[in-house]
Amino acid sequence: MPAWVVAGYEEYAKRMPRECSLSLREIPPGKRGKNADIDRAIAEEGQKMLAAIPAGDRVVALDLSGGEWSTPQLAQTLSHWLADGRNVSLLVGGPDGLAPSCLALADERWRLSALTFPHPLVRIVLAEQLYRAWGILHNHPYHR
Numbered sequence: 001m002p003a004w005v006v007a008g009y010e011e012y013a014k015r016m017p018r019e020c021s022l023s024l025r026e027i028p029p030g031k032r033g034k035n036a037d038i039d040r041a042i043a044e045e046g047q048k049m050l051a052a053i054p055a056g057d058r059v060v061a062l063d064l065s066g067g068e069w070s071t072p073q074l075a076q077t078l079s080h081w082l083a084d085g086r087n088v089s090l091l092v093g094g095p096d097g098l099a100p101s102c103l104a105l106a107d108e109r110w111r112l113s114a115l116t117f118p119h120p121l122v123r124i125v126l127a128e129q130l131y132r133a134w135g136i137l138h139n140h141p142y143h144r
Contacts, residue, residue: 046099
């Protein structure tokens with residue numbers, strides 16, 4: 001990832017308290033090219049993602065079919081996630097989306113936006129919105 005992506009993500013990740021810390025696991029995308037088998041690439045990405053999810057995690061798939069939440073709604077969702085006591089794995093698919101196996105495992109689906117974002121930007125937006133949601137829950141001035 002470009003340095004600005006790393007810096008942007010790390011800025012928000014370091015602001016998060018220990019009880020709501022962020023940990024990034026990057027899964028390399030499957031091979032794509034002129035004659036690539038896209039379904040196979042998606043399936044391989046899915047297998048790698050599923051293998052990276054710790055047992056017992058709540059799984060949230062970022063997907064166009066998911067619910068689109070306002071920031072206050074995300075704060076309430078984060079509150080429920082924290083009360084649940086499980087870690088949360090947020091799955092962001094490759095350029096062609098998530099594998100059906102990942103969607104099937106998901107406890108819920110979240111549509112980040114109706115807009116299409118480049119994957120590097122999604123990483124930063126997710127971290128920032130989670131920090132903002134945490135700030136709302138704790139009356140932190142950042143949200144204002």
